[in-house]
Amino acid sequence: MTRSRLPRTTTAIAALACLALVAAACGGGSSGSDSAPEDPPTAAGDVDEPTAIDGVATSDTPVVAEAPVSEGQIIEDVVRASDTDDGAGDEISPVRGGTLRFALEADVDGLNPTTSSLSAPGRTMALTVFDTLTAVGADGNIVPYLAESVESVDGDLTRWRVVVREGITFHDGTPLTAQAVQANFDAQLASPIVGLAQRPFYPAEGPSTVVDERTIEFSMLEPNAVFPAWLATQLGMVASPDWLAAAAEDPTLNQQPVGTGPFVFDSRSQDSVTRVVRNPNWWGGDVHLDAVEFRPIQDTSTRADVLFNGDVDGLHTIDPATVGDLRDDDSVQNIVDETGQEQFVQLNAAAPPFDDVRARKALALATPLQNYRDLIGLGIARGADQMFIPESGFYNADVVQQGDDPAAAAALAAQYCADVPEGCFDGRINVEFQFPAAGVVGARQADILDAGWSAAFNVDFDELAQDQHIVQTVLGLYQATLWRGFGSLEPATSRNALMCRTIGEGISLNGTRYCSQARDALILDAQAQLDRAARVANWQAIVQEMNDAYTHIFLVHTIWDNAFSESIRGVCDRTSPDGIPLRCVVNGVSWFDSIWLNG
Structure with missing residues (x-):
């Protein structure tokens, strides 16, 4: 078999992105929804009286932290408004004006939360224009945001009531109502991709009911104690229903989003600059910046250089070497987050050769884990054995990712090739490895992996632009792929990436297309x-079952750095409408409503 070699371009590794739904889903996801508190309902046996669940509070319900979000998240030298003074000990008020320039790891195909594949860059841009129904508190709670309350209204947690806040309008003047929330939900259900994150979990008839102008109820197929967590993800973004209807007729409008958020869409040139401007009538309070400009720069070294040179004011990155450089520079403020998202090789279990567990196990055993973690992780990104970091309460210490055993891999490959000779050459299994557009660092990653895999595999490499990479993976047009996922403190929101029912005939949010009824039962029982x-x-x-199935080869825990120049203020000053401090970032996603420029 002829092995194609990687192109040696000048760009460094791009994002190992996942769909926000795969991430909500995946992380991405995904979008980053997080854990919720353990408080039981106050009226669990009464189906008529709504009950505040999992820290999603009404005005009379206190928010109690379940676990500190700081596990795995390090805020380094980030300047808050309370830390800023004029030298005489007096706090400086936020300054209005200026344009913040932010460098993204890549661009996305569109900014419609009901249809678009929003990886971390997409969610970062979208969340300037859209607000979510709930949000992630700084302490890990899910708290109300666009919603005034989110409450369970039955004893078995299959029906939830959402009441939206009064007096909020979209950028086009349309009022935020329960009907608007339902229009978004219906658009999600109708979407080929986003719908797979919703349709399998709701009844075909009556999944939502508008109770009154501000109240909507959702009915689910199974109990879901952590439903509010989904409303902090892409699935909780609310777009103007008029814009959704227009975008359905004219898909070019997917590039021109209309929401309720702190910024209003201004202009967009894909793979160049997306610009949003201050919403002077934002319901959430004052917005200090005049505008934010997003610039996709896939090359990690270049992205860091433009920050060091003052050509941008902030960036996000997952490249460990760049994270090290940013943390070593005293002029950079860093929010380093590894609370979720792992980097792994994902295997398509629905197609040869990885429909055979022997081939999957052989690739795992042949993976040079130690070299990869040493040479790519650089002691900055930690090695990963599973979808949880060790600090997580869900971590299973008994699960260890297998690897570094080429002899055992070769023996399994020989068994496979004896039975499936047409899938092999020279006693090794033929396989294609797909990964997102990369360059020097990406080529190094692939070469490190191939050095181990070559003991049992003939590997062809397929390097694709990030959006193409996502589409190919979701369509199942791959054998092995480099992926990033599981970025959530509340793991139930990763169900889309793991369950049988999210495997479609064409599109699949379960990227491995591996179906385990036993795993599904564990997930549904957990979310209840x-x-x-x-x-x-x-x-x-579930983690043990994933390890035994050999569908994911975990490499390192993704380490996100959301970095800002020293002139940026207010990054971590976000609060909910009820005054609850909110999380600064969720994996690679930042918010900009509280930020201001100091000089």
Whole structure:
């Protein structure tokens, strides 16, 4: 078999992106939804009285932290408004004006939350224009945001009531109503991709009901104690219903989003600059910046250089070498986050050769884990064995990713090739490895992996632009792919990447297309548990089952750095409408409504 070699371009590794839904889903996801508290409902047996669940509070319900979000998240030298003074000890008020320039790891195909594949760059841009129904508190709670309350209204947690805040309008003047929320939900259900994150979990008839102008109820097929967490992800973004209808007729409008957020869409040139400007009538309060400009720069070294040179004011990156350089520079403020998202090789279990567990196990055993973690992780990104970091309460210490055993891999490959000779050459299994557009660092990653895999595999490399890479993976047009996922503190929001019902005939949010009814039962039982501690055993069993299936070869825990220049203020000053401090970043996603420029 002829092995194609990687092009040696000058760009460094791009994002190992996943769909926001795969991430909500995946991380991405995805979008970053997080854990919720253990407090039981106050009226669990009464189906008529709404109950505040999992820290999503009404005005009378206190928010109690379940676990500190700081596990795995390090805020380094980030300047808050309370830390800023004029030298005489007096706090400086935020300054209005200026344009913040932010460098993204890549661009996305569109900015419609009901249809677009929003990886971390897409969510970062979209969340300037859209608000979500709930948000992630700084302490890890899910708290109300566009919603005034989110409450369970039955005893078995299959029906949830959402009440939206009064007096909010979209950028086009359309009022935020329960009907608008339903229009978004219906658009999600109708979407080929986003719909797979929703349709399998709701009844075909009556999945949502508008109760009154501000109240909508959602009915689910199974109990879901952590439903509010989904509303902090892409699935909770709310777009103007008039714009959604227009975009359905004219898909070019997917590039011109209309929401309720702190910024209004201004202009967009894909792979160049996307610009949003201040919403002077934002319901959430004052917005300090005049504008934010997003610039996709795939080359990690170039992205860091433009920050060091003052050509941008902020960036996000997952490249460990760049993270090290940023943390070593005293002029850079860093928010370093590894609370979720792992980098792994994902295998398509629905197509040869990885429909055979022997081939999957052989690739895992042949993976040079130590070299990869040493040479790519650089002691900055930690090695990963599973979808949880060790600090997570869901972590299973008994699960260890297998690898570094080329002899055992070769023996398994020989068994496979004896039975499937047409899938082999020279006693090794033929396989294609797909990954997003990369360059020097990407080529190095592939060469490191191939050095181990070559003991049992003939590897062809397929390097694709990030958006093409996502589409190919979701369509199942791959054998092995480099991926990033599971970026959520509440793992139930990763169900789309793991369950049988999210495997479609064409599109699949379960990227491995591996179906395990036993795993599905564990996931559904976990999401039905009010007490977080009761969910732990299920997720530890799920992690073990994933390890035994050899569908994911975990490499390193993704380390995100959302970095800002020293002139930026207010990055971590976000609060909810009820005054609750909110998380600064979720993986690679930042918010800009509280930020201002100091000089």
